Amino acid sequence: MPLQGPEELDALDRGIAALEQRRNELGDDVVDTALRPLLERRRRLVASGERRKLVTVLVADLVGSTPLTEALGAEAMREVIGRYFGHWREAVHEQGGEVEKFIGDAVVGVFGMGQAREDDPHRAVRAAVSVRPALARLADEVRARHGQVMSTRVGIDTGEVVLGRFDEWGDGDLVVVGGAANVAARLQTAAPPDGILLSAATARHVRGSFGLQDHGELELRGVDRPVRTFLVHSAAGSGFWSTSRGLEGVSTRTVGREAELARLTALFEDTVAERRSAVVTVVGDAGLGKTRLLADLESWLAGLPDPAWLLRGRAEPAHEGSPHAVLRSAFADRFGIRDTDPPDQVLAAWRRGMAAMAAGSVEGIEDVAAWLGFPVAEEAGAGRDVDPAALQRRARVALEAAVHAMCREAPVVLLLEDLHWADRPLLDLLTDLQARPRPLPLLVVATTRPPLLEEHPHWGEGLPGHHELRLRPLSGRDTARLVEEVLQRADEVPDWVRTLVVDTAEGNPFFVEEVLAWLVDVGAVRTTADRWTVSPTPVRPGTVPGTLRALLQARLDAVPSPERDLVDRASVVGRVFWDAAVDHLGTVSAAAPAEAYDELRRREVVHQRPTSAFADAREFAFRHVLLRDVAYDGLLTPHRRRFHARAADWLARTALESGRPDEHAGAVAHHLVAAG
Numbered sequence: 001m002p003l004q005g006p007e008e009l010d011a012l013d014r015g016i017a018a019l020e021q022r023r024n025e026l027g028d029d030v031v032d033t034a035l036r037p038l039l040e041r042r043r044r045l046v047a048s049g050e051r052r053k054l055v056t057v058l059v060a061d062l063v064g065s066t067p068l069t070e071a072l073g074a075e076a077m078r079e080v081i082g083r084y085f086g087h088w089r090e091a092v093h094e095q096g097g098e099v100e101k102f103i104g105d106a107v108v109g110v111f112g113m114g115q116a117r118e119d120d121p122h123r124a125v126r127a128a129v130s131v132r133p134a135l136a137r138l139a140d141e142v143r144a145r146h147g148q149v150m151s152t153r154v155g156i157d158t159g160e161v162v163l164g165r166f167d168e169w170g171d172g173d174l175v176v177v178g179g180a181a182n183v184a185a186r187l188q189t190a191a192p193p194d195g196i197l198l199s200a201a202t203a204r205h206v207r208g209s210f211g212l213q214d215h216g217e218l219e220l221r222g223v224d225r226p227v228r229t230f231l232v233h234s235a236a237g238s239g240f241w242s243t244s245r246g247l248e249g250v251s252t253r254t255v256g257r258e259a260e261l262a263r264l265t266a267l268f269e270d271t272v273a274e275r276r277s278a279v280v281t282v283v284g285d286a287g288l289g290k291t292r293l294l295a296d297l298e299s300w301l302a303g304l305p306d307p308a309w310l311l312r313g314r315a316e317p318a319h320e321g322s323p324h325a326v327l328r329s330a331f332a333d334r335f336g337i338r339d340t341d342p343p344d345q346v347l348a349a350w351r352r353g354m355a356a357m358a359a360g361s362v363e364g365i366e367d368v369a370a371w372l373g374f375p376v377a378e379e380a381g382a383g384r385d386v387d388p389a390a391l392q393r394r395a396r397v398a399l400e401a402a403v404h405a406m407c408r409e410a411p412v413v414l415l416l417e418d419l420h421w422a423d424r425p426l427l428d429l430l431t432d433l434q435a436r437p438r439p440l441p442l443l444v445v446a447t448t449r450p451p452l453l454e455e456h457p458h459w460g461e462g463l464p465g466h467h468e469l470r471l472r473p474l475s476g477r478d479t480a481r482l483v484e485e486v487l488q489r490a491d492e493v494p495d496w497v498r499t500l501v502v503d504t505a506e507g508n509p510f511f512v513e514e515v516l517a518w519l520v521d522v523g524a525v526r527t528t529a530d531r532w533t534v535s536p537t538p539v540r541p542g543t544v545p546g547t548l549r550a551l552l553q554a555r556l557d558a559v560p561s562p563e564r565d566l567v568d569r570a571s572v573v574g575r576v577f578w579d580a581a582v583d584h585l586g587t588v589s590a591a592a593p594a595e596a597y598d599e600l601r602r603r604e605v606v607h608q609r610p611t612s613a614f615a616d617a618r619e620f621a622f623r624h625v626l627l628r629d630v631a632y633d634g635l636l637t638p639h640r641r642r643f644h645a646r647a648a649d650w651l652a653r654t655a656l657e658s659g660r661p662d663e664h665a666g667a668v669a670h671h672l673v674a675a676g
């Protein structure tokens, strides 16, 4: 795959600079004439908005297509290939990926191209797993008709690529080049027939969600270091609480959430004592420990002498547009219903489960199942209404009756995860419950990231059945305690590790774990023996660890383009930046409107600092160093250099005007060095 994009830009920049240097010698006319086409070409490349990006690339290829074509004949082969591509296209699209191209018989699917999602690696693996039955049917046909074996190999990698819309390459199509695309293609050739081979980078994201088998280290052509690889051997998900986080094989005690847990258990005791339902919304950024808090609540509930009914539902980005997915998942989890179960089995499990939990009231429960979207309508004759509104009315009455019946037996606790991905109907249901608490020992604990509250600013406000619990970042001391927890097998944890983690993780436990996992990856923490050892000499993170990056990149990708450009420029100025500096970095003195900063603040990307180092500029800071780093890493070198040069210029001038050039001399030097 070509690597022209950024390299061409670099070459152009060098050419332009060389011409500029010879302006005296050659004269303006000559130089300007020579420059014109170069500048034009450069403008087009830059306008294409190409960026480095973390994506997951899937490459699939047919094994032995040449003998297959010979045996089938060109025409039959064309038809088979057409269907083969069709299945892949469908599977990739269904998971929200894009098929970048078909090269020969190979399929290249990319996840995270436009809007990155933190579960892109999962989506890619799910696509590869879900297409298997259709491909197996096609292979059966080919075997029956032509006596030929047809198998597919798949390689998947997560990493950086350069994305661009280059006019010269097709009709402004997106082009993916470099890194991950290359590795995925090599993994594909190294995979066994009908195998799905993952790089360690992809495996790290999806472990816990798929059964993986270590496939050893492979030397891949065109990749300098050996790549550790994993084969997907089953699609079986793990339990409800994802095990994909944290350091492998280390279990930690929860630090610094005693008050939060106490608040939840007190609310539970209140609902039981007063027989009055309550809804708690646990709000916190990704990684702050919402899921962990629910898991701790669950352990606490499990230790009670009188057990409670527990239901656990989770919203997922993949469920977009499936209105009752969260409640459905709660019941599916409780009754052991899987997506792949045939309808008669689903209905039987549903009836059994409901009879056990809500023995007193099973009237109309098939309606509930149909309304939630379980495939039982035909089996049970339920949901026969063409009118969904009528079904909904009946189902809600039946559900409410069933919940009353459950509550007569024991208190009911409903845990709802990741409400920010939930659909309207669930939110309406919860709002109703908050507005009219029921005389029931029913506690709903829902977790969400802040965006939910941005979209529904008055969520639960003033409603009698509503409580909000904000998770704050861990204090520095608790962060240090968490470091000790994670590194519990190390004899000694040097100070530099604590300092590094406290500085970069900013109280976010997920970040703490990821930074430590990164230290393991780079060999600063050796985990080979029973006793771990930590290097006494400090290392500095040069790049943001991959899993973290996925999370942060998803947030940045959600930022619309004018603000996103601002973020890119600001990232060059630094963690702390000034609006006037960012304006100075722009091309045609395009001052960013004040609203752009408001938008970034609302999205919790930046915050404004109470005072500014410069009188005529507002001072801002990225909410996390790592957020800044991810934006910065996404810029191509030529853009970075240009921005650094302008930042040096602005800072030097402004510092001089403010009469304190010395304070900023170091920063100016840094920008000059980075400008090259």
Ligand SMILES: Nc1ncnc2c1ncn2[C@@H]1O[C@H](COP(=O)(O)OP(=O)(O)O)[C@@H](O)[C@H]1O
Pocket: 245, 246, 252, 253, 254, 255, 256, 257, 284, 285, 286, 287, 288, 289, 290, 291, 292, 293, 482, 509, 510, 513
């Ligand atoms: N207070 C804590 N003490 C120890 N580990 C924690 C704590 N909070 C979170 N973690 C760990 O940090 C990671 C992220 O937490 P998680 O609960 O998944 O965050 P969220 O659900 O808010 O995105 C998990 O591995 C979790 O076990």
Ligand SMILES: [Mg+2]
Pocket: 290, 291, 292, 417
């Ligand atoms: Mg969570």
